[in-house]
Amino acid sequence: MNPLRIDGEPATAVASPQTRPAIAVLGGTGALGSALAGQWARAGYPVIVASRSREKAVAAAAALRAQLPDASVDADELGPAASHADIVVLAVPYAAQRATLEAVRHALPGKILIDTTVPLRPPKVGTVQLPAAGCAAVEAREIVGSDVRVCSAFHNVAAAKLGAGRAGECDVLVFGDDPAAREVVIALSKAMGVNAWHGGPLANSAAAEALTSVLIQINRQYRVKGAGLRIVLGE
């Protein structure tokens, strides 16, 4: 743990593991959470797999360590994991977003929280149904308060592709009102081999959250899996 690296320079591939921030992945036993935890562990970040169920977290961490014997992978319940981490990632279904954040918010002030929540409402997950606050990321900030450096990202990357290290063709959009925090998240994405872009303020997370339903439609319509987006620049 090294707060200087978090607040100052983003971690890079040349940083030694000791200087890299520890990342707690809340919901690290799920599809996206375990993919993120695995890719960051592979890239040399100390990772804490966190779940409401300590047993599930321990099992998921053991599975990761079996694949990556040299990686630093711990397991814990939600609150202790958030307390011990430098950066906290929320990777739970929308229905669990509020309860999970309420369980950890005491540990978040001053830290970067990366919310990956997409407000899908089953059964119509292919239809955009954004919440009244505008988007799930803004709801997260309302729950944890303004002394947490809330960003959002990783809405549009298929978990299976990410976990298999095959998400490099997709781009990640990063949102947040703190540009330095966004820069840290962009570095964390690039450390996994996935390009990422500054997408603007946290309110703009609505675009990426809504786009997930569009990608679900494209997967259905064109009979593919893991459609994603790439940003193309003008000249």
Add this chain to the structure above:
Amino acid sequence: MNPLRIDGEPATAVASPQTRPAIAVLGGTGALGSALAGQWARAGYPVIVASRSREKAVAAAAALRAQLPDASVDADELGPAASHADIVVLAVPYAAQRATLEAVRHALPGKILIDTTVPLRPPKVGTVQLPAAGCAAVEAREIVGSDVRVCSAFHNVAAAKLGAGRAGECDVLVFGDDPAAREVVIALSKAMGVNAWHGGPLANSAAAEALTSVLIQINRQYRVKGAGLRIVLGE
């Protein structure tokens, strides 16, 4: 005008001009509207440049005809243009969306309306501020009624690139509750050399409308013009 082509098969590059649907572009004197009108005229579609101001419409149509002497380009005021067209495209600023649709809705039942409106609210055009109805496209349908085949598209293509025929690297997302109408819009985009995708129901237009503010942020942050998106498929 050939209603069969509209309701049935989308126009293709091999159709003769006589069998292609006539397209009225409301706001055809603006940046996006004139780019769309020009590209469709170039592709052989009969185009009606429409504006509140007949004089402006006539001048814009004359400019297009000067570039494209063989094209079918007419000019008219909003109501008559919508009446004479098979397909109506709305390309006005968000602030003018409601008044423009109210001026033409008598002419729309049974026709395809392609709404390109992005609900940008100056001065914060780089911040997503979706309307209470969810998105501008759903607002359009509320205004014109359910007997109009409302689609939305062309939210994320820079007008300057499109007008110059340089938008081929970007993709267009097409939304609408009528898949056959979406298919016509996709064909109209491909006729301009711009790939397009079924993005799902009209409510999903929120994703593309919101993404415009994200692309504005990317243009600013990375000092480029005309950032766009491309969909990448999984395997």
